[in-house]
Amino acid sequence: MTGPETRQLILASASPRRRDLLARIGVTPTAIIPADIDETPHKGELPARYVARMALEKAQAVAAQSQGSDAQRWILSGDTVVAAGRRILPKTEDETAARDCLKLLSGRRHRVLSAICVHCPDGRQLQRTSETIVRFKRLTTGEIDAYIASDEWRGKAGGYAIQGCAEAFVAWLGGSHSGVIGLPLLETRNALISSGYLS
Numbered sequence: 001m002t003g004p005e006t007r008q009l010i011l012a013s014a015s016p017r018r019r020d021l022l023a024r025i026g027v028t029p030t031a032i033i034p035a036d037i038d039e040t041p042h043k044g045e046l047p048a049r050y051v052a053r054m055a056l057e058k059a060q061a062v063a064a065q066s067q068g069s070d071a072q073r074w075i076l077s078g079d080t081v082v083a084a085g086r087r088i089l090p091k092t093e094d095e096t097a098a099r100d101c102l103k104l105l106s107g108r109r110h111r112v113l114s115a116i117c118v119h120c121p122d123g124r125q126l127q128r129t130s131e132t133i134v135r136f137k138r139l140t141t142g143e144i145d146a147y148i149a150s151d152e153w154r155g156k157a158g159g160y161a162i163q164g165c166a167e168a169f170v171a172w173l174g175g176s177h178s179g180v181i182g183l184p185l186l187e188t189r190n191a192l193i194s195s196g197y198l199s
């Protein structure tokens, strides 16, 4: 028998948003161990396949590091991408990339795909992906300039963060708001229940 004291949940993510979203469903990870993996898409890889592969590889990388422990250990990982058609938009690290994304997203619909993976103590890997459709208003040059100055786009998939002032660009959204921020809470809670971590 495994007592509750030996149950551990590792969040395999450097994203503070994922930790905060998890807290909203009352889950506090035992440890946070970000996964260091190659995030380059394969040639021709479609966004849904890519995002699921990233979540899986992040969980597997952390599982490989924490083998051999006596604890009952669950590992939760996530990955989020913004897709324009078949194209995967970058996680923007500079102003030019962020500006290019905003121009592309202006006045159009795009998809935000958010995948999670739960690696269980018995070796099972549960995967779920949420898909959210977001439509942005048409952005003026002034709006794009102001958004670039805010720096909120830095390190975000598709060059924006819906949890900040970019919410004011959203004309319509269908799907999971938490998924857009980085951890779809419906899918995450369901996977944690199926995995035996939550009851």
Ligand SMILES: Cc1cn([C@H]2C[C@H](O)[C@@H](COP(=O)(O)OP(=O)(O)OP(=O)(O)O)O2)c(=O)[nH]c1=O
Binding pocket: 012, 013, 014, 015, 017, 018, 034, 035, 078, 079, 080, 081, 082, 091, 112, 155, 156, 157, 158, 160, 161, 162, 163, 180, 181, 182
């Ligand atoms: C579209 C969008 C993305 N994002 C974030 C979520 C993710 O943190 C990030 C996409 O990068 P990810 O590679 O999914 O995650 P990460 O690099 O931040 O963390 P880790 O790989 O260690 O788990 O973009 C927002 O915060 N708000 C948004 O509106």
